[in-house]
Amino acid sequence: MRIGELARRTGVTTRALRYYEEQGLLAPERSDSGQRRYAEAAVDRVRVIRELLSAGLSSKTIAELTPCVIDGRATPELLDRLAVERDRIGRHLADLARTRDRLDSVIAGAAATLHTGAPCRQDTAA
Structure with a gap:
């Protein structure tokens, strides 16, 4: 083609x-x-x-x-290299999961303040 x-x-x-x-x-x-x-x-x-x-x-x-x-x-060297890349991706996925969990917490907290009318953050500018 x-x-x-x-x-x-x-x-x-x-x-x-x-x-x-x-x-x-x-x-x-x-x-x-x-x-x-x-x-x-x-x-x-x-x-x-x-x-x-x-x-x-x-x-x-x-x-x-x-x-x-x-x-x-596959050679033993290539398999080792693949394992290194897999482990790097696994660490990246764990980092992303922690970030997602943090955002979920912020979203949940913000949703709770919507019901009470309290602001999510306060402006410090006068």
């Missing part, structure tokens, strides 16, 4: 797809006229790349982990 079709099917811009290629994350074949041609498997590959980017992994890290994460070939 051509780059425009891959972009439509994955919801990714053609510019992003070119960036993935520059970073070694995608490897399209080239037609005789130089146009990029992607295999059907590129759709899933782009989706995995997007998931990993959304999880906070850099394109460099994704390129390093591609043999294990995308291609299914």
